[in-house]
Amino acid sequence: MKIFIDTADIKEIRRAARAGLIDGVTTNPSLLAKVVGDANLADYMKEITDAVEGPVSLEVLATDSEGMLAQGRDLAALADNVVIKVPLTEEGLVATRRLRAEGIGVNVTLCFSASQALLAAKAGATFISPFVGRLDDISHEGMEIIAQIREIYDNYGFDTEILVASIRHPLHFVDSALLGADIATIPPAVLWRLVQHPLTDRGVEAFLRDAEKARIEIPSAQEAEA
Numbered sequence: 001m002k003i004f005i006d007t008a009d010i011k012e013i014r015r016a017a018r019a020g021l022i023d024g025v026t027t028n029p030s031l032l033a034k035v036v037g038d039a040n041l042a043d044y045m046k047e048i049t050d051a052v053e054g055p056v057s058l059e060v061l062a063t064d065s066e067g068m069l070a071q072g073r074d075l076a077a078l079a080d081n082v083v084i085k086v087p088l089t090e091e092g093l094v095a096t097r098r099l100r101a102e103g104i105g106v107n108v109t110l111c112f113s114a115s116q117a118l119l120a121a122k123a124g125a126t127f128i129s130p131f132v133g134r135l136d137d138i139s140h141e142g143m144e145i146i147a148q149i150r151e152i153y154d155n156y157g158f159d160t161e162i163l164v165a166s167i168r169h170p171l172h173f174v175d176s177a178l179l180g181a182d183i184a185t186i187p188p189a190v191l192w193r194l195v196q197h198p199l200t201d202r203g204v205e206a207f208l209r210d211a212e213k214a215r216i217e218i219p220s221a222q223e224a225e226a
């Protein structure tokens with residue numbers, strides 16, 4: 001399963017890229033609004049697209065298909081790895097077909113049902129983003145639609161990739177992998193929690209303590225040869 005980072009924070013994106021943890025980035029207008037400040041938006045977006053090799057989702061603000069198409073073309077011109085995020089509305093599906101016909105990648109976002117996901121795949125979406133956390137928030141089992149979408153896409157051989165979004169905790173990540181999702185997009189706070197385990201930390205401390213007590217040091221290559 002691929003991992004995308006779900007943030008527009010360039011420091012977090014660079015940190016995760018340095019650690020070799022991420023295959024791409026997803027942003028949305030709310031995430032950009034948190035970090036962009038007075039910076040030029042196009043420059044800021046370019047910094048993000050330069051920071052990773054994989055796809056970077058940038059979302060349109062227009063709500064009509066013509067507007068989405070125009071904004072999508074502008075965003076796609078920023079860098080080769082830009083994927084256009086459009087909402088799963090009637091207009092969004094029209095824009096998806098047209099952007100795809102122009103060879104531009106599309107991430108259909110704000111998906112909350114398997115039927116919506118089927119329509120996005122038929123429109124040729126590159127990625128479908130079902131929001132599991134927001135479904136959990138309204139007492140629907142978010143992960144259920146991931147299982148349904150996986151089965152439907154496999155039934156018909158759709159190549160639209162399932163990009164699990166609105167991930168809130170490590171179990172969402174594990175369940176995404178168990179259900180065969182293609183990608184999980186993970187906010188930085190959750191991503192770093194995936195790396196950590198208290199037993200790992202305790203184990204490292206104990207090994208270092210024991211080595212220090214016994215005055216063990218790793219021999220250099222020259223010492224090992226002598």
Ligand code: E4P
Pocket residue numbers: 006026027028109129131133134165166167185
């Ligand atoms: C990513 O593509 C989505 O915009 C994001 O995961 C939404 O997450 P949220 O529901 O925590 O805002």
